[in-house]
Amino acid sequence: MEPIPAPATRDRPSPSRGGADPLSALAPFYDLDVDGYDADIDLYRVLASQVTRRGARPATVLELGCGTGRVAEALGRAGHPVTAVDVSAAMIARCRERCRGLPVRGLRGDMRALDLGERFRLVLVPLGGLEHMESAVALASALSTVERHLAPGGLAVVDVAAPQPEDLAPGAQPLVQGWTRELPSTGGAAASSVTKLVSLEARPSEGLRNVTWHFDVQPQGGALERVTVRFSLRMSTAGERELAAALAGLRVTGWYGDYELTPLADDAARIVATLRRSRRRRGP
16 A cells, blocks of 8 residues: 555544544444455354354354444354444444344443353454453453353454554554545435545554544545544553463463464464363452
């Protein structure tokens, strides 16, 4: 992707991270951003089938960080009762609409503190959900939530992006264009063209990347509008995740580099870990 200058347009920034719904500005564009991304779906279908007890109803699934319901919809269509949780009310509203008529329950909640009083055969944190945990304490809290909701004999899966060289280069990187796609029309309005622009600022000493996404919306015959979303992602090491899991009462049963469960290697694009409950908690 070639660096491009930022266009001179109206800017409508997203709410701050401290707001009531920090990702509300992203929700209208989320499905465009993940359009066609289904590489992980078959894995989750297979695992949900594997953890279904013989002769029992399809396994119950808890998805933490569900977004607009990409995974929840697929598992719901496969017959699995899914509880889909996201911190964003706007994301959950879209998830409920998307999964209408399916055995999917959409709930707003923070994966660092969620306690539904239920246990599930499969607990998922897909597509980088743990990267939104901005500290080691937050990571440990999220994995404690996983353990709290995992049924005996159940399986948990977490998926994060493998670190890339640019993630370790300090400072701001040039603004780059990610894609241009068509936003479907709603309410009789004409479809709009949307271009996503990405800017990253790495803070490798903290394992953080400050992310800025601009969505330039061009309605047919209208003025260009820019919607800006800002958030931070944190890279944690495999050792840190394993320690946080152990403190939560979980044990890592496998490290993989893709959704085919190929053993993890240095050139992997993803880091997928499977976890099960330990016999006893090792930490407080």
